[in-house]
Amino acid sequence: MSLLLTGIAELTTNDPARGDGHAAPADRGDALLGIVRDAAVVVAGGEIAWVGPASEAPDADERRDLGGRAVIPGFVDSHTHLVFAGDRSAEFAARMTGTPYDGGGIAVSVAATRAASDGELRALVAGRVAEMRAQGTTTVEIKSGYGLTLDDELRSLRIAREVTPHTTFLGAHVVPREYATDRAAYVDLVTGPMLDAVTADGPTSLATSIDVFCEPRSAHAFDGDESRTVLEAGRAAGLALRVHGNQLGHGPGVRLACELGARSVDHCTYLDDSDVEALAAARGTTVATLLPGVEFSTRSPYPDARRLIDAGVDVALASDCNPGTCYSSSIPFAIALAVREMGMTPAEALHAATAVSARSLGLDRRVAPGQPAELAVLDAPSHLHLAYRAGVPIVRALDL
Numbered sequence: 001m002s003l004l005l006t007g008i009a010e011l012t013t014n015d016p017a018r019g020d021g022h023a024a025p026a027d028r029g030d031a032l033l034g035i036v037r038d039a040a041v042v043v044a045g046g047e048i049a050w051v052g053p054a055s056e057a058p059d060a061d062e063r064r065d066l067g068g069r070a071v072i073p074g075f076v077d078s079h080t081h082l083v084f085a086g087d088r089s090a091e092f093a094a095r096m097t098g099t100p101y102d103g104g105g106i107a108v109s110v111a112a113t114r115a116a117s118d119g120e121l122r123a124l125v126a127g128r129v130a131e132m133r134a135q136g137t138t139t140v141e142i143k144s145g146y147g148l149t150l151d152d153e154l155r156s157l158r159i160a161r162e163v164t165p166h167t168t169f170l171g172a173h174v175v176p177r178e179y180a181t182d183r184a185a186y187v188d189l190v191t192g193p194m195l196d197a198v199t200a201d202g203p204t205s206l207a208t209s210i211d212v213f214c215e216p217r218s219a220h221a222f223d224g225d226e227s228r229t230v231l232e233a234g235r236a237a238g239l240a241l242r243v244h245g246n247q248l249g250h251g252p253g254v255r256l257a258c259e260l261g262a263r264s265v266d267h268c269t270y271l272d273d274s275d276v277e278a279l280a281a282a283r284g285t286t287v288a289t290l291l292p293g294v295e296f297s298t299r300s301p302y303p304d305a306r307r308l309i310d311a312g313v314d315v316a317l318a319s320d321c322n323p324g325t326c327y328s329s330s331i332p333f334a335i336a337l338a339v340r341e342m343g344m345t346p347a348e349a350l351h352a353a354t355a356v357s358a359r360s361l362g363l364d365r366r367v368a369p370g371q372p373a374e375l376a377v378l379d380a381p382s383h384l385h386l387a388y389r390a391g392v393p394i395v396r397a398l399d400l
C-alpha cells in the first residue's frame with residue numbers, strides 16, 4: 001500500500017539537491033535544509049517513494065492531508081542514557097541553589113539501576129522512548145553506564161537493544177565506588193572482561209560504539225591516558241568511538257577523539273583554539289555534539305556553537321537525556337536553547353538535530369526516495385516555530 005501525504009506547507013528534506021537554491025538569509029535555511037514548499041511525499045513499505053511539489057505528485061493507494069503543516073525528518077537523538085532507575089530531582093534542586101556538579105551523583109543512579117528488575121528497567125526505557133517520539137524523535141542512541149559491573153552493563157545494553165540498534169557501551173562512565181582505590185583495575189575490567197562480553201557474539205551484536213567520560217577535572221571520570229586505553233581497546237574490538245569531552249573544563253577529550261577518528265565528541269563546552277582546529281580538521285569524520293540541556297540543568301556556560309560552525313566544524317545537537325545533568329528528552333528544547341543561547345540559526349539547529357546527529361551514528365537522514373520514512377510533523381507552517389514557540393508541544397513523530 002502506498003500513501004500520499006499532501007497539505008505540507010514546508011518540507012525539510014536535508015537534501016542539498018532540493019530547495020529553491022536562492023541565496024536566502026541564513027535563518028530561512030532553504031539551501032541548508034533543502035526546503036520544498038507546498039510539498040507532497042509518497043510513502044510505501046516503510047520507505048520514502050517520492051518527494052516533490054504537490055502539483056506534480058503521483059497517485060497512491062491512500063491520501064492524507066496534513067492541513068498546511070510543516071514536515072521535517074524525525075529528530076535523531078544521538079546521545080542519551082535512558083537505561084536507569086531512581087530519582088535525582090533533589091540533586092537538581094540542590095544544584096539550583098549552588099551545589100556544583102562534579103559527576104559524583106552518577107553513583108546514586110548506579111545503585112538504583114543495579115537494584116531494579118529487568119521488567120522495571122524495560123518499562124522505564126519504553127516510557128522514555130515514547131516520550132521522545134511524542135516530541136518528534138524517531139531515532140535514538142542509548143548508552144549503558146549505570147550498571148558498571150559486567151552483568152549489569154550487559155543487561156543495560158540488552159534492554160537498550162530491544163528498542164534501538166544504536167547502542168553504546170559506556171562501562172567507562174565513572175569509576176564505581178568499589179574500585180575508587182584501584183582505578184587501574186576498573187579500566188582493566190572495562191577493556192578486558194566487559195568488552196569481551198559485549199563483543200562475544202560479534203563486534204556489534206550488542207553495542208555499535210564505545211564511549212568514555214574523559215574529564216580529568218572529575219575525580220569520578222577518566223583522564224586522557226585512561227580514556228585512550230578504553231577507546232583503543234574498543235576500536236580494536238570493532239566498535240565505533242564516541243567521547244564525553246571538555247564538559248567541565250579544558251582537557252584532552254576533544255583532541256583525543258579527533259586523533260582516534262571518533263564519530264563524535266560530545267559536550268565541547270570548554271574549547272581552546274587547538275581543540276577547534278582539531279575539530280575543523282576532523283570534519284567529515286568527527287562531529288562535535290552539543291548538549292545544551294546539560295548547561296541549562298547544571299547552570300553552566302553554554303558551548304559556543306557559532307565559533308565552531310564558523311570554523312567549519314560539523315555540529316550536532318542531542319539531548320543527553322540522563323537522570324543527573326539533564327533529565328529532558330526534548331530535542332525541541334535543545335533547538336530552542338541552541339538558537340537563543342549558542343548563536344545557531346533555526347536552520348542550523350534543525351540540521352544539527354537531524355542530518356548531523358544522524359551522521360554521527362553512521363546514518364543518512366534525508367527525505368529522499370529509498371530512505372526510511374521517519375518523519376515528524378509540526379502544528380505550524382514552518383520549522384522556524386520550533387525555537388519561536390519554545391516549550392509548546394507542536395512537534396511529534398508522524399505515525400504512518
Ligand SMILES: [Zn+2]
Nearest residue numbers: 079081244320
Ligand atoms: Zn552523556
